[in-house]
Amino acid sequence: MPSQVAEETIYITLRDGRKIVARPTDRNIDRETVYNFRVECGWDMDKVDDWFDMVENGLRLEYLAIGEDGEPVGMIALDLEDMHYKDVEVASRATKTGCVASLYIAKSKRKGGAALALIEYLEVQAKANGVERITMNTLPHNATSRHIFESLGYKKFKEGLRYKDPFSEEVLEAVYYRKQIQ
Ligand SMILES: CC(C)(COP(=O)(O)OP(=O)(O)OC[C@H]1O[C@@H](n2cnc3c(N)ncnc32)[C@H](O)[C@@H]1OP(=O)(O)O)[C@@H](O)C(=O)NCCC(=O)NCCS
Numbered sequence: 001m002p003s004q005v006a007e008e009t010i011y012i013t014l015r016d017g018r019k020i021v022a023r024p025t026d027r028n029i030d031r032e033t034v035y036n037f038r039v040e041c042g043w044d045m046d047k048v049d050d051w052f053d054m055v056e057n058g059l060r061l062e063y064l065a066i067g068e069d070g071e072p073v074g075m076i077a078l079d080l081e082d083m084h085y086k087d088v089e090v091a092s093r094a095t096k097t098g099c100v101a102s103l104y105i106a107k108s109k110r111k112g113g114a115a116l117a118l119i120e121y122l123e124v125q126a127k128a129n130g131v132e133r134i135t136m137n138t139l140p141h142n143a144t145s146r147h148i149f150e151s152l153g154y155k156k157f158k159e160g161l162r163y164k165d166p167f168s169e170e171v172l173e174a175v176y177y178r179k180q181i182q
Pocket of ligand 1: 041103104105106111112113114116117136137138144145147148151
């Protein structure tokens with residue numbers, strides 16, 4: 001392994017045959033990529049710098065997937081504390097629970113298994129960081145996301161108000177899933 005490649009870097013062959021590299025994000029190299037993903041996604045672009053602060057303070061694990069052509073494929077993170085809502089069922093270092101955050105696959109790179117691969121990679125990294133349970137939450141109508149997590153063994157454990165709609169300020173319902181990983 002070349003010395004500049006972090007230990008957490010792994011090479012993954014997706015089910016559509018594409019190869020990707022998954023590795024931790026680096027503020028100095030990846031800020032623009034992460035920001036552009038959030039712009040494409042349509043929300044949370046104002047949180048990107050806070051996320052890098054969280055990573056540096058041990059409050060978040062954050063990873064990027066890069067294709068063989070060097071183009072970014074997607075990202076995923078695990079919040080180790082539920083900073084905004086303070087829901088200890090969602091994420092808390094005290095209970096060794098982390099929450100999947102910022103899962104995003106570039107529009108042109110979808111439906112080839114990249115999200116599945118990144119979630120499995122995140123589970124491995126979470127275990128290595130002492131996390132015992134992973135949660136995720138999403139809007140009830142996000143059938144794709146729910147299907148992906150259900151297929152990986154995540155079970156629904158509650159529903160409740162969580163997200164503030166960025167346009168209307170209305171608080172929206174979320175559905176919560178979790179999985180024991182060790
Ligand atoms: C949700 C998202 C991450 C999926 O990424 P992806 O790389 O296309 O997902 P994968 O290729 O790994 O697909 C995983 C599964 O979802 C299914 N799937 C993917 N996109 C789908 C779609 N639009 N409709 C229905 N099923 C879909 C795949 O068929 C696959 O299921 P299978 O294993 O039973 O065949 C991606 O669409 C995305 O970034 N969406 C916007 C942000 C978002 O919703 N993030 C999740 C918030 S929790």
